[in-house]
Amino acid sequence: QEKVQQSPExxxxxxxxxxxxxxxFSNSASQSIWWYQQHPGKGPxxxxxxxxxxxxxxxxxxxxLNRASLHVSLHIRDxxxxxxxxxxxxxxxxxxxxxxxQGTKLSIKP
Amino acid sequence: EAAVTQSxxxxxxxxxxxxxxxxxxxxxxxxxxxxxxDTGHGLRLxxxxxxxxSTEKGDIPDGYKASRPSQENFSxxxxxxxxxxxAVYFCASSDDTGGYAEQFFGPGTRLTVL
Numbered sequence: 519q520e521k522v523q524q525s526p527e528x529x530x531x532x533x534x535x536x537x538x539x540x541x542x543f544s545n546s547a548s549q550s551i552w553w554y555q556q557h558p559g560k561g562p563x564x565x566x567x568x569x570x571x572x573x574x575x576x577x578x579x580x581x582x583l584n585r586a587s588l589h590v591s592l593h594i595r596d597x598x599x600x601x602x603x604x605x606x607x608x609x610x611x612x613x614x615x616x617x618x619x620q621g622t623k624l625s626i627k628p
Numbered sequence: 629e630a631a632v633t634q635s636x637x638x639x640x641x642x643x644x645x646x647x648x649x650x651x652x653x654x655x656x657x658x659x660x661x662x663x664x665x666d667t668g669h670g671l672r673l674x675x676x677x678x679x680x681x682s683t684e685k686g687d688i689p690d691g692y693k694a695s696r697p698s699q700e701n702f703s704x705x706x707x708x709x710x711x712x713x714x715a716v717y718f719c720a721s722s723d724d725t726g727g728y729a730e731q732f733f734g735p736g737t738r739l740t741v742l
Contacts, residue, residue: 519687522670550728561632561718561733562671569728606670614659614722615686616731618670 520545524607524619532627537594539622541607544588550610551583551590555603556621562606566592597626631655632734634719640740647706649737651719659722660702661731662686662694664715671718677702709741 521544531537541551550569554562566581568574568590573582578595594601607619632653641647653660659678663671673686675694683694691713693705706713716738720731 524670552730559736561720561735563733564730567728567730608670610728614661614676614724614729614731615673616671618663618672620668620670 520548520609520611520617522607522609522617522619524605524622526622527620528623528625530625530627531597533597533599535597537597537601537624537626539592539594539605539607539624541590541592541619542588543590543607543609543617545609545611546585546588548609548611551581552608552610552616553579553581553592554606554608554618556606557603565605594624597624599626599628602626632719632721632732634717634734634737636737637735638738638740640742641706641709642742643709643711645709647709647739647741649704649706649717649719649739651702651704651734652700653702653719653721653732653734654700655721655723655732656699657721657723657732658699659724659729660696661720661722662692662702662704663718663720664688664713665718665736666715674704674717711741713739714741715739 556562608616661676677696719734722729
């Protein structure tokens, strides 16, 4: 059974600083890595995905994927209070299955 | 306009009772999923479906049944609700199962079994 582990469990970051979240997964045969954002009482929404080794940048978000070390990270530049949410790392496999990590609760302190 | 809707948004059920959670999507997606989320845990896949009138078991299917009567609708059925099934349930849809497709989630149903 594939596993996804996220760290840290919670993170407090000053407004305007960089937020860095980590995720490790157990199977290098994964096809995709997704980061979802979930606000309280809402369903998860996809933020960014990456399929190949390397990095991908979209606006204030950057994702780094290293399949050899089974590690992916999400970095949010210039963090804003509206970024406060739970961030879920999800690893995609065949048949559209997504395996989710337990989440990182991010709080941006004004 | 929300593309994945769920009903009810919250429900209180009694142990041993039958519970049906409903999901409707207007994305025109073929693939639909049911997940549960518990405090401190990520989402875990219960059942999924590739096409109407067909469902597949996910990672934690015990105690749950699923029904896909049409492309737009996907239901999760708890025949004999138990305390351990208290959780938030999410429905999702996607247009591909190749592992590369984004899944679009509904707002969730909070189920409390007493």
